[in-house]
Amino acid sequence: xxxxxxxxxxxxxxxxxGIALTAAGAVMAEEAIFWPAxxxxxxxxxxxxxxxxxxxxxxxxxxxxxxxxxxDTRTNVRVVALRWVGASDIVDAKGRLKASLFVALPKxxxxxxxxxxxxxxxxxxxxxxxxxxxxxxxxxxxxxVRKAFRPCASGPDVAAKTCSFMLPDDPAAVARxxxxxxxxxxxxxxxxxxxxxxxxxxxxxxxxxxxFTAMGWSYDWNPAAEDKYGVSEYIAxxxxxxxxLKKIVPQTFCR
Numbered sequence: 001x002x003x004x005x006x007x008x009x010x011x012x013x014x015x016x017x018g019i020a021l022t023a024a025g026a027v028m029a030e031e032a033i034f035w036p037a038x039x040x041x042x043x044x045x046x047x048x049x050x051x052x053x054x055x056x057x058x059x060x061x062x063x064x065x066x067x068x069x070x071x072d073t074r075t076n077v078r079v080v081a082l083r084w085v086g087a088s089d090i091v092d093a094k095g096r097l098k099a100s101l102f103v104a105l106p107k108x109x110x111x112x113x114x115x116x117x118x119x120x121x122x123x124x125x126x127x128x129x130x131x132x133x134x135x136x137x138x139x140x141x142x143x144x145v146r147k148a149f150r151p152c153a154s155g156p157d158v159a160a161k162t163c164s165f166m167l168p169d170d171p172a173a174v175a176r177x178x179x180x181x182x183x184x185x186x187x188x189x190x191x192x193x194x195x196x197x198x199x200x201x202x203x204x205x206x207x208x209x210x211x212f213t214a215m216g217w218s219y220d221w222n223p224a225a226e227d228k229y230g231v232s233e234y235i236a237x238x239x240x241x242x243x244x245l246k247k248i249v250p251q252t253f254c255r
Contacts, residue, residue: 040132040133040134041130041131041132041133041208042121042131042132042133045121045131046131046208048221048222048223049130049131049208049211049221050208051221052128052211052219052221052228053197053198053208053209053210053211055211055219055228056128056197056198056210056211056212056213056219057197057198059165059213059214059215063165063213063215064162064163064164064165064215065162065215065216065217065229066161066162067150067160067161067162067163067216067217067232068105068108068231068232069158069159069160069161069232070105070145070148070158070159070234071145071159072145072157072158072159074145075144075145076142076143076144076145076243077105077142077143077144077145077148078105078106078140078141078142078244079103079104079105079106079140079141079142079143079148079234079236080103080104080105080106080109080138080139080140080141080253081101081102081103081104081138081139081236082120082123082124082127082129082136082137082138082250083136083137083138083139084132084134084135084136085134085135085136085137086134088137088139088247090139090141090242091141091242091245094241095241095242095243095245096239096240096241096242097143097236097237097238097239097240097242098238099238100189100235100236100237100238101235101236102127102151102218102233102234102235103148103233103234103235103236104127104218104231104232104233104234105231105232106140108231108232109123109126109127109231109253110253110254112126112220112230112231113126113250113253113254114254114255115254115255116254119250119251119253119254120136120250122222122254123136123250123254125220125221125222125225125230126218126220126222126230126231127218127230127231127233128210128211128212128213128218128219128220128221128230129210130208130210136250137247137248137249137250138247138248138249138250138253139245139246139247140244140245140246140247140248141242141243141244141245141246142242142243142244142245143236143240143241143242143243144240144241145158147236147237147239147240147241148234148235148236148237148240149185149186149234149235149237150163150186150216150232150233150234150235151186151189151190151193151212151214151216151233151234151235152164152186152190152214152215152216153165153167153187153190153214153215154166154167155183155186156183156185156186158234160216162216163214163215163216189235190214193210193212193214194212194214196209196210197209197210197211197212198212216232216233217229217230217231217232217233218230218231218232218233
């Protein structure tokens with residue numbers, strides 16, 4: 001079996017362990033890219049986006065990039081997400097996240113899009129999102145650090161300064177997954193996200209796929225970007241309690 005095949009097989013084993021834990025009562029993150037979103041895409045941007053999806057699927061040494069860690073000794077962390085206005089009500093009546101979300105650190109994302117002539121397109125590129133039309137808003141909020149994880153195949157540690165190409169040792173990883181719901185959750189999430197991302201015109205929630213790196217950073221598909229690193233990315237877990245939630249128009253966020 002090829003090294004890639006072995007890697008996927010091992011990731012699949014960990015994913016199924018996570019799914020089994022979910023059935024037993026552990027909390028599993030829902031698919032984190034979940035719009036709904038407007039149907040129209042910007043045709044003039046599709047070639048660049050499609051190339052990014054293909055490129056992100058092939059891991060290379062340069063994909064092990066320096067990441068922005070979250071201080072896991074802190075209680076809370078401030079995060080932000082770009083949302084279509086029609087899907088911007090992200091919390092329930094108790095202020096808890098309705099579903100898991102990809103999020104970034106506000107200061108890093110604001111610096112990356114600062115001064116952009118088209119802030120929405122700039123952030124879609126930086127965050128590795130399809131070039132869809134419509135009205136968007138930034139949703140910024142605070143969550144407990146323990147309710148976030150990094151979507152890396154090598155592990156969920158938000159304090160890690162980089163992600164490894166190597167999966168945790170098997171069967172040691174399977175044994176850990178059996179007693180550590182957060183670890184199992186991450187492995188299952190990465191497996192599912194990779195499956196949903198590297199697709200085109202199949203019946204998933206996004207027919208154009210995503211340039212998901214599984215290395216802790218978003219893929220910037222701007223053709224002019226010399227470094228494809230967008231920002232460090234994290235998952236805010238479904239059910240996480242939120243505080244200080246506010247919505248910001250993209251033009252203000254990226255000024």
